[in-house]
Amino acid sequence: MLELLATHYAYALMFVLIAIGLYMMIANQNLVKKVIGVSLFQTAIFLFFISMAYVEGGSAPIVPAEENPGELVVASPLPQVIVLTAIVVGVALTAVALALVVRIYAEYGTLREDTLTEVRADE
């Protein structure tokens, strides 16, 4: 177990981050902090992808033209490309979420979920 943690600490760290993000989403009453939680949750997954692509002693996945490419050790480029796409999606999501938060604040005058529930129940 300890050995596994010592060699795979990056993965463990990512999952701790994911858990923190999830917890923020669930337990925090503030809507903006909830959105931060969503962001953290997603970013942790992106980091997971990046750490997955890491190769011990590998270089950046740019293959020089003259050298023998067969002997080159490089990090896998595919997860990095994937994460780039996912980041774009994540930014769009955060933007939409914040826009909704702004609208909710304008209508109800609160950012706290518990107050929001009360206000809505009163109507």
Next chain:
Amino acid sequence: MSSVDLVPVLLIATPILAATLPIALGLRFDRVGWSIAVLTTTGLFAATAFLATVVYGDGTTVTHALGDFPRQYGIELVADELSTLIALLVTGVATGVLAYTRTGGPRGNTFYTGYLLLTGGLLGLTMTGDVFNLFVFLEITGLGTYAMISSGDGPESAVAALKYLILGTVGASMYLLGVGFLFMATGTLNMAELATALPDVEGQGETLVRVAFAFVFVGFSIKVAQWPLHTWQPDAYQHAPDGVTPLIAALVSTVSAYAFGRVAFTVFGADFLATTPYASEVVVTVGSISVLAGSTLAVIQRRVKRMLAYSSVSQFGLIVAAYGLVTETGLVGAVVHLVGHGLTKAGLFAAVAVISVSTGARTVDEYAGLAKRRPVAAMAMTVLLVSLVGIPPSVGFVGKWYIALGAVEAELWPVAAVIFLSTMLTLAYAARLLEKMYFTPAAPTERPVPPGAAATDGGSPVETADPDRVTVGMIGLVVVAAVLVVALGFAGGTFYDLLEPFVEEVFN
């Protein structure tokens, strides 16, 4: 053949590109959004129909490698028997719902931008042959849906949209995690390549694949609204504008359920589901519980839209349970039920919208005596409710029949019992509505102002009911849905024949 290859790309690219037009042209002209949306979706429907003639007529699978990159590097778009059927549903419903939004729905050019973006996302979700690309389209669909839900007048819709956004993001991210594990185990993201690589994975890799399946399943459970992860759906459906609900209720969760079936059967494969301990059991259990919980919650609702939303939870539970049966008949039943339920719900929510526009009725009690006031809408609604319950001849019956048959084949008697029980519960809430519409005289007193209408923004959001606002198109949409639901009820054998090549491939 070369021209057919382009159709899947055009199906995705056209709506997304066309989505820019309403905003761009909106700078000059006032109301071009609707016309652009109609032109685009009609064109898409025609293209899908053409694609269907090739896929079903010649029995070929149309694939397109984007940018001519081979499978290992590039993204494939695949139109096979299953995805073409779903694409037909998507384009058909997207075209039909526009008949309502012409005068009834949210107006404005930005609305139609969202509409087209959502259609493009859904078609991409249907056609893609790449698990990561599926995630991207899942998020595009999600973004479109959040925007559509929040386009309502009241502030409630913003709250519902934010709730859906947070839950939907978690769902899509869970799926992405699953994709990460799949990639770790096999090193590829293409569905066809994964399908060949996964059975050879051994040792530690096997654990990775199982973890991947768990994450994918949980992710899709949120997107498909399985109990207890369904909580976003009733809010979202209830608070979305009337013109939007038919679209998202008919398509968004349906296409997610399709995507889950695609990943479960094409990528993981029937063998994986059958041999992995507890995999199919968990899927069946989650589905069955959703069926019961959804129907029970639907029975106790007072608002019609909310009731139908909970009914969706139960119907999707049936589909997920049918996936878990891992039999040929069950899979065909799941797909038929997907299409049938999509059409039924589109028609039902459109009928609800028509009724609330013309009479202001929103709760079950307010539906009293409706058959006299709006006979056509009430009639169509009756037919659609009958299909929802699963009384022949209707497409709802065909789907349920195949699923039940699959349950019997798999000798999973509890599932058969659940299907029977849920039919009873569905009958309970459908009959309540029918009874109100046909046999309860309309209340003589003045209808109170519906609660929930926001008081915070001046208290003007409740539009006054006006029978003249119902156009021929609105009624036509509801009637066409009702007719289609019955007509497809006779097409059980045809469905089976159409899907047989796909099912054969999955189970061999």
